[in-house]
Amino acid sequence: MIGNYGLYLVTDSGMAGGWQKVAGVVAEAIDGSVNTVQVRDKELDDTTFSALVESVLSVTEPAKVPLIVNDRVEVAAHFSLDVHIGQGDMPLEAARELLGAGPRIGLSVGTHAELRAALSGSVRPDLVGMGPVYATSTKKDAGAALGVNTLQALAADAAESGICSVAIGGLNTSNIAEVSRTGVAGCCVVSAIMAATDPAEAARSLKELMA
Structure with missing residues (x-):
């Protein structure tokens, strides 16, 4: 496992019930042993999104939990944070x-072709x-489900090139154990914690199932 x-x-x-409540959920999730946090909100303007990042950073920084910004490269640069971008977002070079x-750059990939393109570019991602x-219904523009076998093959290809990978999409207590054994360096969850009545307990339950 790389990373x-x-x-x-x-x-x-x-x-979370509004962007102002996100930091509170994150704090509870960290109490439940979450290792990494990515702030994602496609609806907020940059000023409000920056306020969201700042509020979450006030929770993650004291806990020494890495914080990653989704998509908004300029905001990530302002806070000197890592960023994660999608296939339709800003090019890696830019x-x-x-x-x-x-800062490290993560890139979403959903096919072998997208992974090959990411690995062969002039600027490679640090994470896929x-x-x-x-x-999953959490991300409206998500592609077709990969399944565990394809995930394992993609993770192996990335690892051979020295690139770390994480898995995302529909992960919960019923499947995170299997996913965690595919060679990925992390398992990403959204609703399994964000929509939980007790985010700390939800995080603990998920963490206990991971390899």
């Missing part, structure tokens, strides 16, 4: 130019997010 992103929470402001050499592993 260790562990139990990786991707935030959802709607599930993202690296904005971020400089320090592979999915959706299972069908």
